[in-house]
Amino acid sequence: MHDFIERITAYVHWALFLLLEVLSGFLLFRYNHYQGSIWLTQANTAVAKVHEWEAGALSYLRMPAENAALVRRNIILQNKLDVLRHELVLAKADTSQTQKALEDLLEGMTLIPAQIVDNSVRKRDNMLVINAGSDEGVAPEMGVVSGTGVVGIVSAVTPHHALVMSILNSHSSISCRLRGTEYFGYLKWKGGKPLRAYMDDVPRHAHIQKGDVVETSGFSAVFPAGIFLGKVAEIKNSSDGLAYELEILLSTDLANIRHVNVIIDKRKEELDSLLAQ
Amino acid sequence: MGWALLLLAIQVLVLDQVHPWGYGAPLLCPLLVITLPLGTARSEALLWGFGIGFVADIFAGTAGISSAAMTLIAFIQPPLLEVMVPRDSEEELHPSFSTMGRWNYLQFIALLLLLHHTIFFALEGFSYFHIKDIAISMGVSYAASLLLIILVEHVRNPQK
Numbered sequence: 287m288h289d290f291i292e293r294i295t296a297y298v299h300w301a302l303f304l305l306l307e308v309l310s311g312f313l314l315f316r317y318n319h320y321q322g323s324i325w326l327t328q329a330n331t332a333v334a335k336v337h338e339w340e341a342g343a344l345s346y347l348r349m350p351a352e353n354a355a356l357v358r359r360n361i362i363l364q365n366k367l368d369v370l371r372h373e374l375v376l377a378k379a380d381t382s383q384t385q386k387a388l389e390d391l392l393e394g395m396t397l398i399p400a401q402i403v404d405n406s407v408r409k410r411d412n413m414l415v416i417n418a419g420s421d422e423g424v425a426p427e428m429g430v431v432s433g434t435g436v437v438g439i440v441s442a443v444t445p446h447h448a449l450v451m452s453i454l455n456s457h458s459s460i461s462c463r464l465r466g467t468e469y470f471g472y473l474k475w476k477g478g479k480p481l482r483a484y485m486d487d488v489p490r491h492a493h494i495q496k497g498d499v500v501e502t503s504g505f506s507a508v509f510p511a512g513i514f515l516g517k518v519a520e521i522k523n524s525s526d527g528l529a530y531e532l533e534i535l536l537s538t539d540l541a542n543i544r545h546v547n548v549i550i551d552k553r554k555e556e557l558d559s560l561l562a563q
Numbered sequence: 564m565g566w567a568l569l570l571l572a573i574q575v576l577v578l579d580q581v582h583p584w585g586y587g588a589p590l591l592c593p594l595l596v597i598t599l600p601l602g603t604a605r606s607e608a609l610l611w612g613f614g615i616g617f618v619a620d621i622f623a624g625t626a627g628i629s630s631a632a633m634t635l636i637a638f639i640q641p642p643l644l645e646v647m648v649p650r651d652s653e654e655e656l657h658p659s660f661s662t663m664g665r666w667n668y669l670q671f672i673a674l675l676l677l678l679h680h681t682i683f684f685a686l687e688g689f690s691y692f693h694i695k696d697i698a699i700s701m702g703v704s705y706a707a708s709l710l711l712i713i714l715v716e717h718v719r720n721p722q723k
Contacts, residue, residue, distance in 0.1 A: 298606060299604075299638070303638045307631055307635070309613075310630040311631065313620070315627070338700055401672045408588055409625065410687060446648060477696055
C-alpha cells in the first residue's frame with residue numbers, strides 16, 4: 287500500500303502539469319474572444335485602477351508630444367474651417383440649407399472625452415482600456431477617435447471603464463472610403479507594424495495615387511463619414527488578383543496617444559433597427 | 564514574495580508598455596521560475612509558475628498565454644536544475660551566477676527562456692499569417708529579455 291501511494295505521488299506533478307496546461311488552453315480560447323467575460327481582461331475594475339494610476343503618472347512624460355500633435359491638429363482644423371467658411375459664402379444660393387445640413391450632421395453626435403489607461407500595440411489582437419464606462423454613457427459598438435483619427439470600437443463596458451478593440455486588432459474591420467471618390471472598402475490590420483494597415487476590395491478601375499486620403503465611410507453609424515484614417519502608402523494587387531489592396535499609413539500612432547473621444551451617434555439606433563428588419 | 568511582486572510590477576507597469584521598434588516587449592517574469600531553489604517540489608513549482616503567468620496575463624490581456632508558457636518552464640526547471648548543478652550541491656541551492664557558475668547559469672537561463680518565448684509567441688501568433696513578423700517579434704523580445712535578465716541577475720547577486 288505504501289509503495290502504491292509513493293508511486294502515485296511520484297506522478298502527481300504530471301497530472302498537475304497537464305491540468306494547468308489544459309486550464310491555460312481553456313482561458314486562451316474562452317477569454318480571448320470579446321464575448322468572453324470582461325472580468326478577466328484589463329478592464330477588470332481592480333486591474334484598470336492600477337493601470338489608471340500608472341497612466342496618470344506617465345501622462346506627464348508624454349505631454350509635450352501630445353500637445354504638439356494637438357496644436358498641429360488645431361491649425362489644420364482652423365485652416366479647414368476657413369476654407370469651408372469661404373465655400374459657404376460662395377454657395378450663396380442655398381446657404382441656409384447647407385448650414386442646416388452641417389448642423390444636423392453634428393447635432394446627432396455627442397462626444398465623451400476619456401483617457402486611455404491601458405494600451406498595447408505589439409499583440410495580434412490589441413485592446414485598450416479607457417476611463418469612461420456605462421455611467422458616462424459609453425456602450426458597446428461606439429466609435430472611439432483621437433485628435434488624429436480613428437482609434438477603435440468599444441467592445442465591452444464596466445461602470446467606469448470600457449474595453450476598446452483597437453484598429454490594431456485582427457478582428458477590426460472599419461468601413462472606409464477614399465476621400466473625394468465613391469470607392470469604399472474595409473480597413474484591416476494584419477499585424478506587424480502599428481502604423482501599417484490595409485484596405486481591401488478596391489476595384490481595379492479606380493484611379494488611386496499614393497498619398498490619397500482614406501477616411502471613414504459613415505455606412506455603419508459607428509463613425510460618422512469623413513473621419514481621417516490615413517493615407518495610401520502602397521498600391522498592391524489583392525491575393526486573388528481581381529482588385530487592389532492598398533497599404534495604408536495610419537494617421538494615428540496608437541503607441542503614443544492618451545486622450546480620446548467616444549462618439550455617440552443618435553442615428554445609430556435608427557440605423558440598427560433598420561438593419562435588423 | 565516581495566521580490567515576485569516587484570518583478571511582476573516592473574513587468575506590468577514598465578515592460579509591457581515598451582515596444583522596441585514596434586516589436587515584442589522584454590518578458591521578465593520567467594526569471595521568477597528560473598530562480599526557484601533546488602529541491603522545490605514539482606507541484607509547488609507548477610502552481611507558482613501558473614499563478615505568476617495568470618497574473619501577468621490578466622494585466623496584459625493575454626489570457627492563457629503566459630500561464631501556459633510559465634507552467635511549461637515550471638515543469639522543466641526542477642529536473643533541468645538538478646542536471647546542471649554539481650551532485651554535491653547544498654540542498655536549497657538558489658540558482659544564480661555565483662552558485663552555478665557564470666557559463667552554467669547563462670545556459671540555464673537561455674534554455675528556459677527560449678522555451679518560454681517559443682510557447683508564448685507561438686500561442687500569441689495563433690492562426691497568424693505573418694510568420695516572419697512573429698519570428699522577428701520573438702527574436703527581438705528574446706534578446707531583450709535575455710539581456711535584461713542577465714543584468715538583473717548581476718545587480719541582484721554580484722559575482723565575487
